[in-house]
Amino acid sequence: MILIPDNGFVRKAMAKVGLFYGSTTGKTADAAEQVQAALGGDSVVDLQDIADAEASSLSEYDYLIIACPTWNIGDLQDDWEAVFEDLDDVDFSGKTVAYFGTGDQVGYSENFMDAMGQLEEKISGLGGKTVGQWSAEGYDHTESLAIRDGNKFCGLALDDDNESEKSAERIEQWTAQIKQAMSL
Numbered sequence: 434m435i436l437i438p439d440n441g442f443v444r445k446a447m448a449k450v451g452l453f454y455g456s457t458t459g460k461t462a463d464a465a466e467q468v469q470a471a472l473g474g475d476s477v478v479d480l481q482d483i484a485d486a487e488a489s490s491l492s493e494y495d496y497l498i499i500a501c502p503t504w505n506i507g508d509l510q511d512d513w514e515a516v517f518e519d520l521d522d523v524d525f526s527g528k529t530v531a532y533f534g535t536g537d538q539v540g541y542s543e544n545f546m547d548a549m550g551q552l553e554e555k556i557s558g559l560g561g562k563t564v565g566q567w568s569a570e571g572y573d574h575t576e577s578l579a580i581r582d583g584n585k586f587c588g589l590a591l592d593d594d595n596e597s598e599k600s601a602e603r604i605e606q607w608t609a610q611i612k613q614a615m616s617l
């Protein structure tokens with residue numbers, strides 16, 4: 434966090450990127466911390482649990498990362514569900530937005546990463562420019578609302594339920610892509 438003198442006062446400068454996540458059992462929260470660290474820490478990325486924020490807080494950033502696990506067979510995680518309608522009041526035009534999710538491609542093969550897909554559809558429909566698509570090669574799901582342009586997820590897909598050993602490498606590769614897309 435950088436401190437900037439401002440008319441005699443010292444105020445906290447906002448980081449460039451707002452990373453908003455929801456997490457019920459902690460896996461997406463853990464991944465969010467790893468993504469923040471890989472992108473340069475809290476001077477670059479503000480980490481916000483959407484349970485403690487308003488949809489309007491997203492307006493404050495030109496660069497956003499949206500993180501949501503899928504719950505209840507194809508649904509948004511509860512705290513994202515609570516703000517989903519309010520996203521309609523946010524102007525996403527001019528904003529660059531990346532997404533990641535956590536899910537279970539074996540247990541919920543027909544709904545893998547659906548929540549990430551729903552959020553990307555909503556936010557890109559409201560003007561957000563999506564970056565950080567991720568190849569679906571090597572995953573074993575049958576259906577997903579997060580698939581775009583043939584065989585790509587609209588964001589990073591993490592599956593700590595079945596292949597947690599792959600997550601660190603996936604985060605490293607994806608954040609390298611995000612650094613370029615967001616000029617970090």
Ligand SMILES: Cc1cc2nc3c(=O)[nH]c(=O)nc-3n(C[C@H](O)[C@H](O)[C@H](O)COP(=O)(O)O)c2cc1C
Pocket residue numbers: 455456457458459460461462502503504505506507508510535536537538541544545546547593594
């Ligand atoms: C009852 C239940 C329903 C789930 N439904 C889905 C689903 O539809 N699609 C999916 O990809 N993962 C599903 N999952 C897996 C979770 O998304 C996964 O465990 C995730 O990492 C949890 O994230 P969190 O710990 O941040 O809440 C489900 C898990 C449970 C226990």
